[in-house]
Amino acid sequence: MNGAIHVENAVKTFKGDIKAVRGVSFDIAEGEFFAFLGPNGAGKSTTVQLLTTLLKPTSGKLEVAGYDVSKDPEKVRLSIGVALQETGIDPDLKGRELLEFQARLFGFTKKEAKKRADELLELVGLTEDADRLSGKYSGGMRRRLDLAMTLVHQPKILFLDEPTTGLDPANRKAIWREIKRLNKEEGTTIFLTTQYLEEADQLADRISIINKGQIVATGTPAELKRTLGLDAVVLQFDEEEDAVKAQQAVASPDYQTERVKNDITILTENGTSILADVIRKLDEQNLHPAQLNVKPPSLDDVFIQVTNEQKEGDSIE
Amino acid sequence: MNKQQGNFFSDTLVMTKRSIVTILRNPLIFIPNLAISMFFLFVYEAGLSGIANLPAFEGANYLAFILPVSIVSAAIGGAGGAGQALVKDLDNGFFSRLLLTPSSRLAIVLGPIIAGMLQLVIQAGLIICVGFFLGLEVAGGAWGVVVVLLLTLGWGLAFAGYSVGVALRAKNAQSAQAGTFIFFPLIFLSTTFVPYELIDAAWLKVAATINPVTYLFEAMRTVLIDGFTDTWPIVLGFIVIAVLCAITITFSAVSAKKAVSTD
């Protein structure tokens, strides 16, 4: 088996010519933590549903755990755990009952199912609420129960579609810790989707940014920042007049400068290398910035840049 | 690693158990169903029993004649509830979770179908009890009651299978409810209130002949009124119901496959 997930030119067009996924390709290695980062309607959930046998692709080749999702959906389902964006919980069952039910369907005996349910309740911190109807749980509790149900059969590949949306910071951190542990200690391959750059940055080994059904950038968090993001050198002046002069003074064909009132921002590939040059030029004009900062790019900058570029590209078409 | 394909029978059992638990936890839904079918028996008996004096009835007891109508119409609440349960599962995302388990799609739909069928059989049992209380006489004796319950079981599976299939296609409560309207032509375009010989309109005779429910009524009435002297209508009833079950359950299992995969 080469890799956990292999996707080649996946396309999904819904009724009414809605092109949700427009030819995406990617590979995820065994044990890798991969994130799909994208805004609303980018096609993240659709991709998850294609990979987890819930939707049939319009065209393309999708393999999970070495099996073709169209030809061997049963085998795929045995290898994966899936927490969809919407939780899948029967409100008329209690937390413990749901976990035991799930375990029985994955071939556990009654006794094994009981034991597994106890372990998972402990893991997600729902032991005390195990015998209450899940319909009465809070949103966060329901998310945690949903995650526990996903983990029942110890799947070696996990799909998590926005697992922390709607959680408070403490619960979000707890879920991060747990999925990190599954990845690092148990070698679980993880495919996570998120709208939060911070989440992808914190967790993933590799990120693909998806927008309007297409992957627009892929790399490690560091690579994405390096190749796409530019450092920002920010100069602040007390007087707007000085800022105007300074902008002329530091102008160079090597980088872009922008002025907003008293602040000048210089975007460049490597902020620290131009710093000496900028200070010398300012000195020559006898200009002294009140503050001077060099900011490394955040994934936010990368994200905004990439999705903007795509917008521009679209309007030219 | 702790995973393997569960087997079909244990999956079906687990699914059925869960469906029964959810029914029992919503008594406000199933208790009115029980009440209404007994109510119909009272009303039909009180309002229509005079018809039994007509010569075509050959002195049969009208209660035995109308009892099958009460049982068959109880399916709308009992077995039909299977479809409503499915709409609920679709709405709260639980159905997707079921589809993500390795269970066969047939086991997934059989859970609510069998639970709906059991509900109908219990309703039928109660209706028969009320019938005895009103003076019902069963020519087929205890075995006659068993045969009526077996026919009810088949009808319950068939109707629940249909309602689950419709729910999976419709995907919302209103359309699923609308789908159960097929019930009205089924039950009324038949030998519902009078025997075949007394039906006047030619078109109604044709409708009653092609309506599978007619054969169900005939089979039940035969055991209730004549006992086991003529077994052909009984056998025919079982054959028609078996074919109907095969069709509707296949329809629901195929719909489960398509529920999420299409469009």
Ligand SMILES: Nc1ncnc2c1ncn2[C@@H]1O[C@H](COP(=O)(O)OP(=O)(O)OP(=O)(O)O)[C@@H](O)[C@H]1O
């Ligand atoms: N069943 C469906 N039928 C028709 N269109 C759909 C269906 N599911 C999704 N779409 C459309 O496909 C596009 C991608 O949707 P998708 O749910 O994959 O986005 P997403 O990236 O998960 O967004 P979000 O962050 O909001 O969850 C959207 O335009 C959406 O309206």
Ligand SMILES: [Mg+2]
């Ligand atoms: Mg989504």
